[in-house]
Amino acid sequence: MTVSATATAEVFSLEETAPEHARAIRDSRPLRLITCGSVDDGKSTLIGRLLWDTKAVKEDQAATLHRDSGKQNDLGLPDFALLLDGLQAEREQGITIDVAYRYFSTDRRSFIVADTPGHEQYTRNMATGASTADLAVLLVDARAGILEQTRRHATIASLMGIRQFVLAVNKIDLTNYDRAGFEQITHDFKEFALTLGVKQIVAIPMSALKGENVVYDGRAAMPWYDGPTLVETLEKATTRSNQTVGFRLPVQRVSRPGESFRGYQGTVAGGSVKPGDSVVILPSGMVANVSKIVTFDLVRNAAVAGDAITLVLDRQVDVARGDMIVAIDSQPMTGRGFDAQLVALQPDGIEPGKRYWLKSGSRRQRVSVEPVSQLDLKSSKWSATDKLGMNAIGKVHLTFDEQAIFDSYEQNRTTGAFILIDPDTNNTVAGGMITGRRSEIGGIHKDDQRVLLSLPADLAEKIMATELFANRRQDVDVRHTSAGRAAEILADLDE
Amino acid sequence: MSDIRPEAEAKHSATQKPPLDPHLKALENEAIHIFREVAAEFERPVMLYSIGKDSSVLLHLARKAFYPGRVPFPLLHVNTGWKFAEMIAFRDKVVKDYDLDLIEHINPRGAAENVTPFTHGSALYTDIMKTEALRQALDAGKFDAAFGGARRDEEASRAKERIYSFRTPDHRWDPRNQRPELWNIYNGMIRNGESVRAFPLSNWTEVDIWRYIQAEDIPIVPLYFAEKRPYVERDGMMILAEDPRLELLPGEVKQEGVIRFRTLGCFPLTGAIRSNATTLDDIIAELETATVSERQGRAIDRDQSGSMEKKKREGYF
Numbered sequence: 028m029t030v031s032a033t034a035t036a037e038v039f040s041l042e043e044t045a046p047e048h049a050r051a052i053r054d055s056r057p058l059r060l061i062t063c064g065s066v067d068d069g070k071s072t073l074i075g076r077l078l079w080d081t082k083a084v085k086e087d088q089a090a091t092l093h094r095d096s097g098k099q100n101d102l103g104l105p106d107f108a109l110l111l112d113g114l115q116a117e118r119e120q121g122i123t124i125d126v127a128y129r130y131f132s133t134d135r136r137s138f139i140v141a142d143t144p145g146h147e148q149y150t151r152n153m154a155t156g157a158s159t160a161d162l163a164v165l166l167v168d169a170r171a172g173i174l175e176q177t178r179r180h181a182t183i184a185s186l187m188g189i190r191q192f193v194l195a196v197n198k199i200d201l202t203n204y205d206r207a208g209f210e211q212i213t214h215d216f217k218e219f220a221l222t223l224g225v226k227q228i229v230a231i232p233m234s235a236l237k238g239e240n241v242v243y244d245g246r247a248a249m250p251w252y253d254g255p256t257l258v259e260t261l262e263k264a265t266t267r268s269n270q271t272v273g274f275r276l277p278v279q280r281v282s283r284p285g286e287s288f289r290g291y292q293g294t295v296a297g298g299s300v301k302p303g304d305s306v307v308i309l310p311s312g313m314v315a316n317v318s319k320i321v322t323f324d325l326v327r328n329a330a331v332a333g334d335a336i337t338l339v340l341d342r343q344v345d346v347a348r349g350d351m352i353v354a355i356d357s358q359p360m361t362g363r364g365f366d367a368q369l370v371a372l373q374p375d376g377i378e379p380g381k382r383y384w385l386k387s388g389s390r391r392q393r394v395s396v397e398p399v400s401q402l403d404l405k406s407s408k409w410s411a412t413d414k415l416g417m418n419a420i421g422k423v424h425l426t427f428d429e430q431a432i433f434d435s436y437e438q439n440r441t442t443g444a445f446i447l448i449d450p451d452t453n454n455t456v457a458g459g460m461i462t463g464r465r466s467e468i469g470g471i472h473k474d475d476q477r478v479l480l481s482l483p484a485d486l487a488e489k490i491m492a493t494e495l496f497a498n499r500r501q502d503v504d505v506r507h508t509s510a511g512r513a514a515e516i517l518a519d520l521d522e
Numbered sequence: 523m524s525d526i527r528p529e530a531e532a533k534h535s536a537t538q539k540p541p542l543d544p545h546l547k548a549l550e551n552e553a554i555h556i557f558r559e560v561a562a563e564f565e566r567p568v569m570l571y572s573i574g575k576d577s578s579v580l581l582h583l584a585r586k587a588f589y590p591g592r593v594p595f596p597l598l599h600v601n602t603g604w605k606f607a608e609m610i611a612f613r614d615k616v617v618k619d620y621d622l623d624l625i626e627h628i629n630p631r632g633a634a635e636n637v638t639p640f641t642h643g644s645a646l647y648t649d650i651m652k653t654e655a656l657r658q659a660l661d662a663g664k665f666d667a668a669f670g671g672a673r674r675d676e677e678a679s680r681a682k683e684r685i686y687s688f689r690t691p692d693h694r695w696d697p698r699n700q701r702p703e704l705w706n707i708y709n710g711m712i713r714n715g716e717s718v719r720a721f722p723l724s725n726w727t728e729v730d731i732w733r734y735i736q737a738e739d740i741p742i743v744p745l746y747f748a749e750k751r752p753y754v755e756r757d758g759m760m761i762l763a764e765d766p767r768l769e770l771l772p773g774e775v776k777q778e779g780v781i782r783f784r785t786l787g788c789f790p791l792t793g794a795i796r797s798n799a800t801t802l803d804d805i806i807a808e809l810e811t812a813t814v815s816e817r818q819g820r821a822i823d824r825d826q827s828g829s830m831e832k833k834k835r836e837g838y839f
Binding site for chain 2: 321322440445
């Protein structure tokens with residue numbers, strides 16, 4: 028199969044909201060993106076180039092760079108990597124340790140970039156940067172192609188909910204602008220991305236060092252490529268929003284400036300709300316109506332996901348920090364057992380049965396965590412485990428002392444996300460995403476009719492990638508096992 | 523010229539004020555979320571207030587976050603005794619107009635040992651009068667969380683700092699061992715004596731600050747606007763020559779010119795720029811074509827590369 032360069036310009040056509048015409052910077056929130064790739068693929072150079080060509084780097088900062096490095100590249104430009112590697116240890120070791128956040132804008136839009144390290148031991152920073160990103164730019168060296176680290180980063184990014192990818196095939200100048208090589212890499216990546224369920228991919232051949240296809244087009248050197256530059260692609264990408272799901276307000280604090288006023292302050296985490304709406308307070312289950320939405324500027328007639336508001340209800344109900352006010356007709360899952368995927372962020376990993384603090388929204392509660400399986404990033408297969416080491420991606424069972432409230436991460440990236448905090452060190456040890464609720468017996472109610480089905484793993488994966496499946500994920504119990512063991516289980520049933 | 527525009531009037535007559543564009547609205551929402559989270563999770567928060575434009579925005583956001591209630595924590599101004607006179611007048615009016623609690627702290631060593639920017643050099647002076655003074659004030663108030671107006675676009679080491687930036691009991695920052703910060707879920711768990719610096723403006727840029735000041739009609743110190751002012755040239759900077767304590771060195775002459783300040787700190791260490799920007803529109807237009815960064819006018823950043831990281835590790839904001 029050949030992938031033509033023009034075909035890569037299909038861009039994010041699945042999204043209905045990206046208009047063709049120019050949109051002013053003022054018309055959208057900043058696009059958050061993450062850059063990732065293997066060591067030496069030129070991430071820092073790429074971001075430096077973006078900042079330089081969009082005029083986000085000022086003369087005195089460039090002068091500091093010149094002074095510090097005494098180094099220039101052969102185009103007489105400063106060493107961009109030094110611009111980003113802000114910590115002294117990084118400058119000394121010539122590597123990126125931590126996530127750096129950078130800001131630039133074009134006439135159409137502004138951007139927040141999380142530049143994350145390529146070294147494997149810093150995978151946790153990659154997960155950190157990906158958690159808030161709308162889009163991932165994956166860098167590969169045109170000479171080296173897709174590496175294990177590329178696959179690892181793409182997997183983490185997709186796991187963290189990123190659906191838009193740019194494959195930046197960098198250092199294309201060093202291959203003499205080899206079109207066939209670019210197309211091969213694009214093909215390889217698309218094939219891999221399919222297994223992740225990622226379809227929105229734009230592949231761009233570029234030279235970050237020379238500034239080709241980053242902000243300015245590289246037509247002179249690559250007449251065969253007529254797709255968008257990186258910046259054009261970013262300008263058209265969509266920002267994610269939780270507006271189309273049910274209303275959610277995790278209560279951060281209760282405002283009682285006087286006897287006559289009682290308001291619930293928080294940031295709308297899903298859907299929208301207006302006065303008169305009926306809401307339920309979770310976990311108590313009490314019902315009330317919204318009487319008004321108060322902000323500093325004026326009393327508003329509606330609020331949508333992302334808005335920081337103060338909600339006033341029409342009756343006296345007991346609401347405290349950590350509660351969630353939700354739409355009466357579209358409620359989240361509540362329960363004491365949930366399934367989740369998580370990324371282990373600290374050297375001690377995740378210990379089976381240990382009780383951690385879990386924080387989600389404004390709610391913090393005790394949870395015990397039981398690792399079930401771990402993702403092998405080389406083979407993309409899950410295998411059973413009871414312990415997760417640092418940087419491991421695993422599936423776990425969560426068991427709470429008290430009722431917990433979640434949406435699936437798939438449906439709501441705010442109310443489906445959580446962090447785990449080690450009570451011994453107070454450090455953040457994992458970032459997690461809820462996949463579904465578990466009830467008494469493995470997520471299955473006793474008397475419901477069920478079907479057990481033994482499928483080849485690849486077919487099961489395809490089925491699980493469908494929308495119908497995703498929507499009812501919490502009703503399904505999935506276990507991976509060998510064909511032989513499956514046959515035994517089914518045979519046992521027949522008896 | 524009045525220091526503070528009648529804000530209350532502006533607000534209520536301006537119910538017609540156009541809504542914020544989605545970009546600024548997103549930044550505002552994020553900042554308010556952080557303010558509320560810190561206020562709810564910590565026992566004794568405080569807000570660092572330096573009187574500059576970022577502090578003015580920070581204060582405005584705090585008032586919005588807790589409306590209709592009062593701002594539920596005090597403001598802390600670490601004074602050095604060498605601030606621009608107009609800054610202090612502005613500060614006092616803001617505190618009165620908005621019914622705020624202000625704590626002012628000046629390191630007693632300043633007076634006792636006569637520490638000045640002229641006698642001790644900018645590095646040592648900053649260390650004693652700002653970093654050490656801040657530690658003293660935070661210890662005295664037993665504050666477990668301190669809001670600051672730092673932005674990640676200001677400086678390379680700040681670009682790597684978390685929104686909740688963890689500090690040891692002696693206020694140290696370990697940049698290599700920061701807690702991961704995912705989504706907008708902040709880990710506020712600390713032990714006794716430890717603290718967190720919280721940065722609601724982390725994701726704002728300088729242009730965002732100015733556009734927000736304009737959109738929200740936020741009062742700022744008039745030194746930000748161009749005006750004919752006396753100055754002397756020293757170390758390549760234009761220093762405001764109004765304070766009688768500024769002694770002219772041999773060869774220096776007092777001049778006059780239309781100048782303004784892009785950042786405000788201690789007057790002997792803050793350089794003015796030549797500018798005709800007398801309105802917010804002018805300032806924003808000037809910024810959009812600016813070729814140098816705002817910290818260029820700050821003497822303390824020039825000492826050495828990585829100097830901000832070093833200062834921050836020792837407890838500077």
